[in-house]
Amino acid sequence: MVGVVESRIRRVGRPPQDASQRLARAHHILDVAGDLVLRWGYDKTTVEDIARRAGVAKGTIYLHWKTREELFAALLRRERVEMITEVRRRIGEGPATLRELLRLLASETLSRPLIRASVLGDSEVLGRLTRQKRDRTAGAELDAGFQGYFGTLLEHGALRSDLSPAEQVTTLVSILYGFLSVPSMMPAGYRPADERLAELIADAGGRALEPGGPIPPAAARAVARATLEYVDAAVEAAQRKLRVSLGSEESKP
Amino acid sequence: MVGVVESRIRRVGRPPQDASQRLARAHHILDVAGDLVLRWGYDKTTVEDIARRAGVAKGTIYLHWKTREELFAALLRRERVEMITEVRRRIGEGPATLRELLRLLASETLSRPLIRASVLGDSEVLGRLTRQKRDRTAGAELDAGFQGYFGTLLEHGALRSDLSPAEQVTTLVSILYGFLSVPSMMPAGYRPADERLAELIADAGGRALEPGGPIPPAAARAVARATLEYVDAAVEAAQRKLRVSLGSEESKP
């Protein structure tokens, strides 16, 4: 029997009873973890809390993740997958331009407290996780194929050529970060609604990065194709990272 | 003799020996205070430190300011006066547009660590002063006449009319804040030089807030006049606040 052979071979993380049930349990645990983190913050959310509210024993959680930190990494990664997947879905509905991509990224970020906290380094929510590894991990999914995407935009005249790549990135990130940070510290009367804010971000970003003139239809099609490919690649990369995080394999070999 | 009469009248803060010497001493103390705050941060800079390095006794400092907090308020106000004054000087050299105003504000902010820290709420430098009164005090100088200025821009077609005032302000502040925050958390290779950064800010802000089309010369002149008047008013307001801070009068009657 194959099962016997497998049980002989077993190295570290052997597949359990039912793979899909196991996955469902992992997701349930992450649901609970997300809930508690938003309520109490990262620092005050303990593994035992999560276990109790999820209806499993603490040890079970360690059957999924090697450490508490990896559990939360999985939580953030799952959130990122959901976000970028939703962006992918919505960008299929209209024109796939840089502006539209920006608008959807902003919109989906605004509606996801964990993502917002992660992007802004909100220590209220993320506690001591804030200034730790965030440096290169957070934006990693979006980095996949990013250079190539901007290169393609440039080729087809959909990106200003009078800014260096570093300046383009600085501009993009600064605008996103600024618009995500500022409204929450302004008096309530000044704060636009989230959807409107996403439009303002897309507008400001588009005006800052796109050249003035109109784009020929062929180029527009090429841009749309490149945009979809880029988002697809981002979804793919995010899913890959998540899959590792949910399998209880080691992340860094 | 007038002097005698004055000495009879004296209420709380009587003018001392030589007004100009007294003012020079206040400035010297502020020089030292600024130095120490940048070195050690607000929290770790004591009044006695300042007194010692300024070559005066601690009591002397209290002849200038009623509390330690007022001393630092004066320090920031002086910095703001210097900054806005320099903006006023430089904007006289070229065209006085919104873009140019933005560029100079950014440039002068970037070159003044205390102003930067104040704008960004940098608790590394400003310690517990950070989230205290900053809310409405910091931008107060710039608020003077701001509404009127934007109204004038609008009248002359130098400001987009498809954004509400609240959205214009949100956009302006977000772009400034974003570009001031982001570069310092990016890898060094991505960080543009300060002068270039100021240009990027002016560019992004201009594109986000100015309408596309060209402006007739008469309107441009009116805009330039309004811009100069606005900056003049800002200088005036900043100086007024500083004067109060340097006189050891009470600030809030």
Place this chain on the structure above:
DNA sequence: AAATGACCGGATAACCGTATACGGTCAAGT
């Protein structure tokens, strides 16, 4: 009359020893 610095009192830090909490493990149970 202005300047000084010793002095005051409240606030904060430092210390410390105890207790609790929590991440992580693993023998026992099903």
Place this chain on the structure above:
DNA sequence: ACTTGACCGTATACGGTTATCCGGTCATTT
């Protein structure tokens, strides 16, 4: 073979006491 929860060691919180610091005052000096 998966799941459990009692258990372990350590890091952190806590409470209470002491010591130091530092903002602010004011009698004394020049």
